[in-house]
Amino acid sequence: MSGWLKVLKIFGFVIAGIAVYLVLIRLVRRIWHFPAPAFITVFLNSRLREKMQNPVEVIRRSGIKPGQKVLEIGCGGGFFLPYAAHAVGKDGKVFGLDIAEAMLVRCLRHLARVPVDLRRRIELIHQSAYELPFDDSSLDVVYLVTALMEIPDPRRCLTEVYRVLKPQAILAVTELLVDPDYPGCGATIRIGEKAGFKVEAVEGNFWNYTVRFKKP
Numbered sequence: 001m002s003g004w005l006k007v008l009k010i011f012g013f014v015i016a017g018i019a020v021y022l023v024l025i026r027l028v029r030r031i032w033h034f035p036a037p038a039f040i041t042v043f044l045n046s047r048l049r050e051k052m053q054n055p056v057e058v059i060r061r062s063g064i065k066p067g068q069k070v071l072e073i074g075c076g077g078g079f080f081l082p083y084a085a086h087a088v089g090k091d092g093k094v095f096g097l098d099i100a101e102a103m104l105v106r107c108l109r110h111l112a113r114v115p116v117d118l119r120r121r122i123e124l125i126h127q128s129a130y131e132l133p134f135d136d137s138s139l140d141v142v143y144l145v146t147a148l149m150e151i152p153d154p155r156r157c158l159t160e161v162y163r164v165l166k167p168q169a170i171l172a173v174t175e176l177l178v179d180p181d182y183p184g185c186g187a188t189i190r191i192g193e194k195a196g197f198k199v200e201a202v203e204g205n206f207w208n209y210t211v212r213f214k215k216p
């Protein structure tokens with residue numbers, strides 16, 4: 001067999017393997033919707049993740065600007081929090097909220113390695129996405145990365161997000177294909193619109209996209 005044929009065969013096996021993984025993992029998730037285990041932060045906070053889903057780009061797409069008050073729902077191991085803290089600058093504030101205590105423990109460990117000026121801008125909250133501890137119309141941006149569809153009732157979460165966002169403020173939802181709960185872009189748009197948001201932009205690609213909504 002020529003060298004090229006061998007390469008093609010290996011490539012075919014890799015693609016088929018990924019396809020089988022994606023189908024099987026989605027089937028499992030339909031039957032058994034358990035929360036992401038905390039050990040998954042080994043991947044979520046890894047260099048491989050950084051290559052698959054550039055955090056600087058995700059934060060840029062989420063429309064985060066200096067001086068803003070920003071919330072990440074389902075922050076997990078805190079992979080995106082330092083980048084959001086950098087984007088809001090010294091006058092901004094970033095809240096990372098998660099329902100899983102074990103995730104927040106790992107998040108704290110992760111943040112301990114972050115420069116102190118960024119860390120000071122971040123506050124962690126142990127809470128459910130259904131009860132956001134913020135006043136009405138008090139936040140500039142709420143963003144979620146590979147988290148919305150893991151929340152058992154995403155519609156209820158977005159209704160709560162709507163309440164805490166200021167008028168014209170942003171809800172950004174980013175998804176990654178390898179996530180077992182990955183929804184297509186159309187599904188994300190539908191769920192956001194049902195909660196009252198208007199699509200402002202869709203960025204990225206099928207594999208890794210962000211839908212940026214505005215609260216009218």
Ligand SMILES: C[S@@+](CC[C@H](N)C(=O)[O-])C[C@H]1O[C@@H](n2cnc3c(N)ncnc32)[C@H](O)[C@@H]1O
Pocket residue numbers: 035036044045073074075076077078079080097098099100103127128129130144145146147150151152
């Ligand atoms: C796949 S992880 C993503 C973590 C992080 N956003 C990232 O991309 O690295 C999803 C996170 O959503 C959190 N989560 C699930 N249901 C939640 C809920 N009802 N309220 C708040 N967080 C929730 C999980 O605990 C988990 O940390």
